[in-house]
Amino acid sequence: MSAVSTDLDAYLSTHDARIQRELFDLLRIPSVSARSEHDADTARAAEWVAQSLRDAGLEASVHPTGGHPVVVGEWRGAGAGAPTVLVYGHYDVQPAEPLELWTSPAFEPTIRDGKLFARGSVDDKGQLFLHVKALEAHLKARGRLPVNVIVLAEGEEEVGSEHLAGFIEANAARLQADAVVISDSAMFAPGLPSILSSLRGLAYFQIDVQGPAQDLHSGSYGGAVVNPAMALARILATMHDADGRIAIPGFYDAVHAWDARVLEQMRGLPFDEEHFRAEAGSPALGGEKGYTVLERLWTRPTCEVNGLLSGYTGEGAKTVLPAKAMAKVSCRLVPDQDPAAIEALMKAHVARVAPKGVTVTVTHLHGGRPWRAELAGPLFDAARRALAAAFGREPVITGEGGSIPVVGDFQRILGAPVLLVGFGLPGENAHAPDEWMSVENFTKGMRAIAALWDELGTSTGRTK
């Protein structure tokens, strides 16, 4: 088993305290891309990341888009004979609400029990930043990198990466790479480095049900005016059958059988359903009949309610017949489901089941395609060696229930293989209060990525 080079390891150890201070500074910026009132913060985070790339020794620029800016960092000193890698990450974060459920403030990084708590700690600022520091280690300790590097950091990942594909297309020549490396996922368990074999896609909707023109007295109108909140509940209840299977006609048409070897590997993973249940804090697990928990999470699509709002939700009782009701509903997709096709199916289904007496609108807020990795080749082999060097054991192949919509875009536009190697951990609360990242994983992650560049640079020929 190879080891992380001593000079890189020493550099990162020497600068450990400064690196942590810098990371804290980045985490303090509330770059919530979904909230327009945070636009200035999101812009500030982009500038901060660009400056950190420059400090590491790259050239960096901030590119406006129709939404939040894209940051590009470049170092091309390895020469035309060396491979070029593109590192992707995002500097935007999920909203921090509900704020009262955070043990320490969402934007005031705090370490407790080896965990760094902050919104964005693991998703994805911490993981983006460990890449920046791995590059810095090479460039400061040795004055050079064994590969040419492009860093692409976006600010719209949490709201659907609306402008990223267009940016990549418009800059495809400049962004041409032999491999794409992304750290925006989790390891299967502590101490168990992991390479991802798949991602679920996403189709995210808002369903608006409009009943009467305004809120009405539920005594004076109730029973004769259709209640939009009850109508919404009845619409949502049609989306699954009694077995937890999605009942939207045509929904599974593009779902293909999973690779038997990957399924077999999954069954070999040390997964404790009771531990997973306890960590989620759920009274009991559930889901589609006939599948294990990992199969439900990684290989099966979902239809979830992400939010509900209607009428009176405050203290006490208000006898109102609400004018409207809203649900945020999202489907996780698996290969080869297409967000646009799911949008059409969802709209047709809701139109079919919507009761008379209300007006129902389905808006597709954003979507991303599911993705499946190629688990072979120089990039995959280099990653296995680098992870083994940093973590002291061979990585496992896992799946991922979440979505990184741009992965498919990279593969499609740049034609380069994508490596998903993340350093989060189960229970990290990525989209919830008390998000955290393991300090140990941050430390070893920097070293694994630093080693990856060595492995890739010395691999025979270009990776593609």
Place this chain on the structure above:
Amino acid sequence: MSAVSTDLDAYLSTHDARIQRELFDLLRIPSVSARSEHDADTARAAEWVAQSLRDAGLEASVHPTGGHPVVVGEWRGAGAGAPTVLVYGHYDVQPAEPLELWTSPAFEPTIRDGKLFARGSVDDKGQLFLHVKALEAHLKARGRLPVNVIVLAEGEEEVGSEHLAGFIEANAARLQADAVVISDSAMFAPGLPSILSSLRGLAYFQIDVQGPAQDLHSGSYGGAVVNPAMALARILATMHDADGRIAIPGFYDAVHAWDARVLEQMRGLPFDEEHFRAEAGSPALGGEKGYTVLERLWTRPTCEVNGLLSGYTGEGAKTVLPAKAMAKVSCRLVPDQDPAAIEALMKAHVARVAPKGVTVTVTHLHGGRPWRAELAGPLFDAARRALAAAFGREPVITGEGGSIPVVGDFQRILGAPVLLVGFGLPGENAHAPDEWMSVENFTKGMRAIAALWDELGTSTGRTK
């Protein structure tokens, strides 16, 4: 047809501008009983009402309860041979939210097109105040009233009148009356004075569904952790069948056939379903199959969603699997449904249909019994004559879909017949933005009530 006495009519005309100024002052107090942050306002409204009773010539006192205070005004100068009437009203109001939908501010009374807009204008401050001014007219114009009067004004009507029954019971001797008169309802149409034959009761619940211990990433957990918002939707969808009939087992057991003569009168009322639909601003009317709109509103029970809240409800998309979901659900009841019995049925039903993987709690926030009037006797006859005198036409007998929980308490504790004679109008937005009361109805309502005391005082013997 009798007329309103000239002296009372002249007094009210002379003081019209002052009366309106005073009413505006009362409406400016945001006495929202459901919101603890308005407790001081609610207490201020109680003192204001007590002072207005004193100014009118009654003795008045404010009585603390476990919640908001009860105001009692008394004038007993008519002597033991004259009947004693108890006037009930409430000085608390519904919450004004959503504030942005008010054309003029909720607590800044404004007259437009003959309508007085303000929260509480018709429910019930305006109607309570017209009683105070009718009493004032007698006491100032003549120095006396033809009946003994007790005014009872509470501050918890909009939150279930929790402490009123106890107050009436504890003060039953002092509150003993031959008749109870309440103006907290609407006329059937402009110019059509109305006496109510029935009220629906209420059983108001909050359903809380707890899933995971905290909000989770819908990608990392979705499909294997039961979604509490989807579970809530499925629970709510079990509450009606496809015909709009409530599907909670046993729900209709105590519902009795309606009096055929009252049903026949209802069918004769000038009711325009299309006008009702347009006024509600609803795309189409709906409800239980086999009933007319008025029957649905007045004679049939309901099960409504009054509010929904779960997960992320802000701008954009957040891929969260919510920790919990909440619905406010209320049932309007008809004779002889009992709120406590409905509570037991609702809890049993929800427990039966709740899916595994979530914890569901049903809390009964408050209830009130339905009520049916006796449409005969001296009180009823006096009211018919007084309304005819003030409005120039015979009143109609109507039903009411709303609830006034204390009506049953008055009948039960004091043993006195209750007269419900209200001066609201359809479309008055009693629990919604832009609540209003007809200025004409306020003016004629004062005169009708002033005439009622004359009619009752001259009726042979006591009314009971």
